[in-house]
Amino acid sequence: MTDFLFDVVATELEDAVGRENCSTRTIDKLAHSVDYFWLSRMWADRGLRMPEGDFIVAPKDAKEVSAVLKIANYYKIPVTTWGAGGGTQGGAVPVCGGIVLDTKRMNKIYDVNEQGMYIECGTGAIYKHLEYAANEKGYATMHYPSSLTCSTVGGFLAHRGIGVSSTKYGKIDDMVLQMEVVLPNGDIIETSPAPKHAAGPDLNQIFIGSEGTLGVMTKAQMRIYEQPESRQFRGFLFHNMTDAFNSGRELLQKFKPSVMRLYDEAETASLIKKIVGVEKKGAFMNIAIEGVKEMADLEMKILLETFAKYGAEDLGSEYGEKWWKEKITFFYPGHMMDIPQCFGTMDTIAPYDKIEKIYWAMKEAIETNFPQAKFIAHFSHWYEWGCMIYDRFIVDGDKVPQDPHEAFRLHQAIWNCGVRTALANGGVVNDHHGVGIKLGRLMKEQYGPAMQVFEGIKKQLDPNGIMNPFKLGL
Structure with a gap:
């Protein structure tokens, strides 16, 4: 691209999103070249520069995204969508340069709909902000991944993310009702108004997990849930992995806990020992049961009976409660692996x-x-x-x-x-x-x-x- 054509494209992008929202500064290009992908971090750590975008643009809504994609299509310029840079697979790294489309200005929470049981939001919103909005109304999103506080709605949708309560509430693709998407040619579409239907394939599932290769998701309706009346924890120690898998399989035929986490002996002896305090040899499993208290009490009884059949050592509720409290601590500096590893x-x-x-x-x-x-x-x-x-x-x-x-x-x-x-x-x-x-x-x-x-x-x-x-x- 010649200097003249570069300025032509730059001024068109500035016209689309505002000059203050289109950058060619080196610092902005560097900041959008390294995500949590190990190779990108290693490359920078060794003093090398990752591939960088030529233009960093931050549209505020689908209309501005549409204008950007029409410009990109006309000039045949690559477009890489960027959420918050927390991905580990290099999905946001602009390996071919071009336009980096930063979604974080699309962070508006439009509605907390108690009748429809969903939050409508821009996909640039940090997911924790959805949780705050739901909590203010007495609800919860039930999507609690380790990157909850530093990743966007669109990032989780793009990579089909999951949280610690998935066994009961599902993955991110189970939590979305409807989306607004901008196609590569700039057309703005909406998926069907209900996620379960027989009116052809589910358009949500075409774009969820597509990692920005088929378009840009700009708005979503995400499910919310009533806060559980009771949330009960139980820790167990298994003496072999086979018994742990068999007990988990049998339990899931009866009911769905919200959390099930089984750690092998190596991780039990390292992370679980360090953060939760379990010092016994074996494979640690933490279970959380939640919902109406009467039903949760019954499920806890079934849990204890089922696991006893497989020789699981009941460690009580203390370790499970400690795990829930520290569930994100596992990924904080000092606990999580990091460079130079x-x-x-x-x-x-x-x-x-x-x-x-x-x-x-x-x-x-x-x-x-x-x-x-x-x-x-x-x-x-x-x-x-x-x-x-x-x-x-x-x-x-x-x-x-x-x-x-x-x-x-x-x-x-x-x-x-x-x-x-x-x-x-x-x-x-x-x-x-x-x-x-x-x-x-x-x-x-x-x-x-x-x-x-x-x-x-x-x-x-x-x-x-x-x-x-x-x-x-x-």
């Missing part, structure tokens, strides 16, 4: 007949092929049919190459090993952190010929290929 979370999901096999296969594959790495895991989101593994590898800083290219290779090799092992044993590329640039190469390995369905939708909606290129394997 090399680390990652390879979350996958599978039915109960495969999940334990995947866990042991991934643990063996990573610790055998990369003896410098530690493998720890917990199982944090459970369903009637299966559960997910929140599995992590950690390489201490003194074992990570200082050369950025070699550190890059180590990171990619561990990810290839772990995710391919999950796929080979019946898992998926990812459960709830998304795909981004980190795992895009593995999408075709999971889907094979089915990948053409995604590619066909992408080609139809975004024929110029401007929307978040090289993400999601597209």
